[in-house]
Amino acid sequence: MYSKYFLICISLVFGCVTLVAQSTTPTKVIVIGIDGLTVDGIEQASTPNMDKMMQEGSFTLNAQAVMPTKSSPNWMSMLSGVGPDQHRITKNGFDKDVYRNNPTCPQYSEYFPTIFTLLKEQNPIAKTALIYQWRGFKKLINPNDIGYLKNKMIRAESVARKGLKYYQEQQPTLLFLHFNLVDFKGHLKGYKHPKYYKTVERMDEMLKAFLDLADQDPNLCILLVSDHGGIDKNHGGDTPEELTVPLMAYGQNIPTQKIKKAVSNMDVGPSIAKLLQLKTHKCWEGQSIFK
Secondary structure, eight states, rough: OOHHHHHHHHSSSTTTTOOOOOOOOSSEOOOOEETTOHHHHHHHHOOOHHHHHHHSSEEEEEOOOOOOOHHHHHHHHHHSOOOHHOOOOOOOTTTTTTTTTTTSSSOOOOSSSOOHHHHHHOTOOOOEEEESSSSSGGGGGGGGGOSEEEOSSSSSHHHHHHHHHHHHHHHHEEEEEEEEEEHHHHHHHHHHHHHHHHHHHHHHHHHHHHHHHHHHHHHHHEEEEEEEOOTTTOSOOSSSSHHHHHEEEEEETTOEEEEEOOGGGGGGHHHHHHHOOOOOOTOOOOOOOOO
């Protein structure tokens, strides 16, 4: 029996090729950050909306998390375009002064610059928002760089509803949504448990409303990312199950292709910057997946 991934791959015109630029680029990005979403979870669960992103957008199921495969180091690497050796966050529950005590980017002594920093510096009138389910997310970013912050959402559906409402009313340039339900279930039941797959399906259902937005707006890109995978009921190590994560981009001006090049979580920030026509920060090391 052919895997879902194989059927998606052969459906792409001329096979799996490297990402290329389009004549028109999006001017708005919504990031759907799904904590602990494994590649196996996508392949085993029924995920029609993620499948649509892969069939009609650009994707890889072989992106790599940074070590250690914990949430804080990887979300920060996505936001900042560097690894933990530069942004200094190597674990969850990190000391709030860990970067201040040993800064690595000149002229940034309090927080390592993130994609939100770039937007504030290069497009100060742009609206930005971060709505997150896991409270630890807030510690990663300079709150002065973001126009709207919201947390303490008990259910993931609340994050989705709030994100949709904010986007429809404010039309932000960058909206970052963090969902913790999938990782929570992985820790509780295991990353290969049937209830984990059911939770992936629940997350997939929430994704549809955001894809509908992109179908209606040629200037919008939906970017789906995951911080790490999982093995048994945990993560943090260097196994393929923990390191390998999905990355998907969907929108009317996003090419329909599998991303052939090697991709790291450090490439997420630079890719957003490329989409929004921002200059990549001089302290960043990641590369955009878009040419």
